[in-house]
Amino acid sequence: MTILPKFMAATVVLVSALSVIGVAQAENKPVAITKGLSAVTIAHEGAAVELMRVQDNANTITQDFALTSRPCPPFCIQPMVFAPGVETLGELEVIDHLVRMQSGEDILVIDSRTPNWVEKGTIPGAVNISWVSLTPAKGATTEGIMDIMLNQMGVTLIGDADEFEVDEAIVNGSVADVFNYSQAKTLVLFCNGMWCGQSPASMASLLRFGYPAEKIKWFRGGMQTWQILGLTTVN
Numbered sequence: 001m002t003i004l005p006k007f008m009a010a011t012v013v014l015v016s017a018l019s020v021i022g023v024a025q026a027e028n029k030p031v032a033i034t035k036g037l038s039a040v041t042i043a044h045e046g047a048a049v050e051l052m053r054v055q056d057n058a059n060t061i062t063q064d065f066a067l068t069s070r071p072c073p074p075f076c077i078q079p080m081v082f083a084p085g086v087e088t089l090g091e092l093e094v095i096d097h098l099v100r101m102q103s104g105e106d107i108l109v110i111d112s113r114t115p116n117w118v119e120k121g122t123i124p125g126a127v128n129i130s131w132v133s134l135t136p137a138k139g140a141t142t143e144g145i146m147d148i149m150l151n152q153m154g155v156t157l158i159g160d161a162d163e164f165e166v167d168e169a170i171v172n173g174s175v176a177d178v179f180n181y182s183q184a185k186t187l188v189l190f191c192n193g194m195w196c197g198q199s200p201a202s203m204a205s206l207l208r209f210g211y212p213a214e215k216i217k218w219f220r221g222g223m224q225t226w227q228i229l230g231l232t233t234v235n
Contacts, residue, residue: 028055032053074197088217091231097186110127113128115130
C-alpha cells in the first residue's frame with residue numbers, strides 16, 4: 001500500500017476543500033437591493049418593470065463603462081456638489097424618488113444624455129430630456145425649452161407672457177419676470193457618471209432659467225455606478 005507523505009496528503013485535502021468552496025461560489029446567491037428590499041416595480045413607457053439587481057453573481061459591467069481614462073477634457077471628474085442647494089443623490093435615493101414618483105409625487109427623473117446613449121439602456125421610469133434640448137448654444141429653441149418646462153416640468157408662465165417675452169428673458173437673464181416655479185416638479189438628473197458633463201450642462205441651464213436649486217437633485221454616479229451595482233436598465 002502506498003502511503004502519501006504528510007505534505008502531499010495535506011495538499012489533497014486543501015484542493016478538495018477549495019473545490020467544494022468553488023462549487024458553493026458557483027451557485028448564485030440572491031442579490032437584493034438592501035437587506036429589506038429585493039425589488040420595486042416601476043412604470044416605464046406604459047409597462048411595468050421590476051427594478052432589481054442582476055442575480056448572476058458573476059455578472060460584470062459592460063464595455064461602455066469599463067474605460068477608466070477617457071480624455072479630459074471633455075470627460076473630466078465632476079465635483080461631489082454641483083451648486084449650492086442642489087442635492088447629490090446615491091442609488092438608493094434615486095430608487096426612493098422613483099417609487100415616490102410612481103405614487104404621484106411631483107417628481108421627474110431625467111436622463112440628460114443624448115439619444116444614442118439612452119438607446120444603450122437607461123433607468124426604468126426615467127424620461128429622456130437631452131442636455132442639448134435645454135442649451136441655446138447647442139441649438140435649443142425658446143419654443144422647445146418652453147414646451148419642456150411647461151409640459152414636462154410643471155413650470156407655468158407669469159401672467160400672459162408669450163414666447164417673445166420668454167426669449168427675451170432667457171437672453172437677458174430676467175426669467176423671474178416670466179416663469180413661475182411654485183408648482184414645478186422636483187427633478188432628478190443623471191447622465192453617464194462622475195466623468196460625464198451632460199447632466200451638469202442641463203442643471204446649469206435650468207439654474208440660469210431660474211429653476212429653484214432645491215428642486216434639482218443630481219445622481220452624480222449615473223449609469224456608471226448604476227451598472228456597477230447591477231441594477232435594472234431598460235432600452
